[in-house]
Amino acid sequence: MPASSGAGGSGRRPAGPGLYVHVPFCAAKCGYCDFASVPSGSADSVAGGRHERFVDSVLRRARDLAREEGIGPFATVYVGGGTPTLLAPPLLGRLIEGLRALAPGAEEITVEANPESLDRERLAVLEVSGATRLSLGAQSLEDAALAAAGRRASAADARKALGLLAARWKGALSVDLMSGLPGGTPEGLALSAREALAAGARHVSLYELTLEEATPLARAVGAGTVSLPDDGLRGETHAAVEAVLAGAALFRYEVSNWASRGSECLHNLNYWAAGEWVGAGPSAAGQKRLPGGGVRRRSAPASIDRFLADPADGETVELVSPRDAFFEALMLGLRTVRGVDLRGLEERFGAPAARLALDFAASRPDALAFAGGAIAPTSRGMDILNPVLVALGELVERRFPVGPGTAAAGA
Numbered sequence: 001m002p003a004s005s006g007a008g009g010s011g012r013r014p015a016g017p018g019l020y021v022h023v024p025f026c027a028a029k030c031g032y033c034d035f036a037s038v039p040s041g042s043a044d045s046v047a048g049g050r051h052e053r054f055v056d057s058v059l060r061r062a063r064d065l066a067r068e069e070g071i072g073p074f075a076t077v078y079v080g081g082g083t084p085t086l087l088a089p090p091l092l093g094r095l096i097e098g099l100r101a102l103a104p105g106a107e108e109i110t111v112e113a114n115p116e117s118l119d120r121e122r123l124a125v126l127e128v129s130g131a132t133r134l135s136l137g138a139q140s141l142e143d144a145a146l147a148a149a150g151r152r153a154s155a156a157d158a159r160k161a162l163g164l165l166a167a168r169w170k171g172a173l174s175v176d177l178m179s180g181l182p183g184g185t186p187e188g189l190a191l192s193a194r195e196a197l198a199a200g201a202r203h204v205s206l207y208e209l210t211l212e213e214a215t216p217l218a219r220a221v222g223a224g225t226v227s228l229p230d231d232g233l234r235g236e237t238h239a240a241v242e243a244v245l246a247g248a249a250l251f252r253y254e255v256s257n258w259a260s261r262g263s264e265c266l267h268n269l270n271y272w273a274a275g276e277w278v279g280a281g282p283s284a285a286g287q288k289r290l291p292g293g294g295v296r297r298r299s300a301p302a303s304i305d306r307f308l309a310d311p312a313d314g315e316t317v318e319l320v321s322p323r324d325a326f327f328e329a330l331m332l333g334l335r336t337v338r339g340v341d342l343r344g345l346e347e348r349f350g351a352p353a354a355r356l357a358l359d360f361a362a363s364r365p366d367a368l369a370f371a372g373g374a375i376a377p378t379s380r381g382m383d384i385l386n387p388v389l390v391a392l393g394e395l396v397e398r399r400f401p402v403g404p405g406t407a408a409a410g411a
């Protein structure tokens with residue numbers, strides 16, 4: 001089989017269980033967004049408002065879930081959304097300090113920020129309260145693309161935020177970019193990547209716009225008032241950004257993520273390793289591994305009012321069978337340059353299941369390689385992963401070994 005992707009492998013390994021908190025407030029709704037977030041003005045930020053009740057509720061729920069699920073100690077914390085930095089500075093500080101108390105040994109505490117809500121005061125609060133890493137949702141520094149996508153922040157807002165971050169967060173900064181936005185150009189997004197790197201980003205997530213049904217952007221595209229870049233232009237944009245990132249010695253360690261060695265996101269590495277985590281907040285989900293290979297997944301409903309009334313109300317618990325958990329572990333692990341550790345598969349799912357994965361990898365030398373005890377995608381494999389996973393899914397469906405060496409489905 002061919003050597004693996006040639007990127008040299010990821011420098012960091014998953015560090016252990018994570019704690020995710022979803023902050024469901026945004027300044028305004030972006031045109032393409034179907035995440036669980038609602039527009040929420042700064043008036044909400046004052047004492048007694050929904051933001052304050054949310055912070056207290058989510059801290060309480062995170063603590064209770066950690067105890068009920070028996071997950072911890074947490075190696076990482078990730079505060080996402082929504083827009084966590086929309087919270088007023090005292091509330092933002094209270095949230096991060098509270099999470100720090102729940103995860104005293106955490107190696108990484110990431111907070112997502114949007115350009116329009118970031119200022120010196122909030123940055124100072126984040127630093128003092130213990131955040132170790134910031135993830136800026138810039139998406140692009142092209143005004144035409146930002147406006148067409150219904151983003152609130154302008155390119156000037158993003159540059160201002162990058163300027164503030166450059167002063168103190170160099171090396172602990174991740175920037176999200178999005179290709180496929182209407183009006184976006186390869187040169188414009190490549191320049192956005194250059195500016196992010198110049199501000200000190202050592203981690204860049206490059207996502208492709210997904211047109212979600214029932215969003216304003218999907219309606220505008222459907223009505224023909226907005227057009228999206230074609231496949232050729234999207235490919236060119238991706239290649240242009242990738243060239244900039246490679247030029248700055250960032251390597252692609254996951255399908256949509258690039259980092260310099262040592263700057264990979266530990267929290268997400270745990271997701272891709274199909275590890276364990278607690279998720280607190282509206283629409284958040286967490287998972288616990290079960291003996292025999294299955295998984296228990298607990299998810300909260302998206303309603304903010306319901307969460308504020310009772311943070312545990314309406315949670316659902318799903319038992320994922322060993323077969324489905326096996327496929328998920330492969331599907332997630334194969335997104336990363338590190339791949340899936342064969343011994344880990346064997347320990348969780350049994351030797352026959354590990355053999356099935358190895359045989360599949362041997363049948364797809366165009367996309368997968370086995371080296372250093374792991375099955376990993378080749379460089380080309382990362383680009384053609386979807387059809388490979390479809391074929392893998394069909395094989396697992398037909399041939400996942402049930403019997404001695406693997407447990408029955410569920411808990």
Ligand code: SF4
Pocket residue numbers: 025026027028029030033034035037081082083114137
């Ligand atoms: S900032 Fe993010 S979560 Fe908020 S509306 Fe825009 S895309 Fe959605």
